[in-house]
Amino acid sequence: MKGLYTNDKDAPQLDHDKSVRARSKVSVNQISELAYHAWLDRGCTHGFDVEDWLKAEGQLWSQELLMTDVQK
16 A cells, blocks of 8 residues: 655654664554555545544554663
């Protein structure tokens, strides 16, 4: 399945998250896939791409943090 963004250049970015993204194991493809499913779940309604992206990114980062805490 094709997501909304295919690479880091196309993905919405906030200035403060560059260092976080560099350390993260969360990939653009994972975020894109989750955001794409949010779009599908909404009935393919346009205009929420940034909201879907940021929500997916947050969910995946939260999961990553939880897994890091469990491994410690």
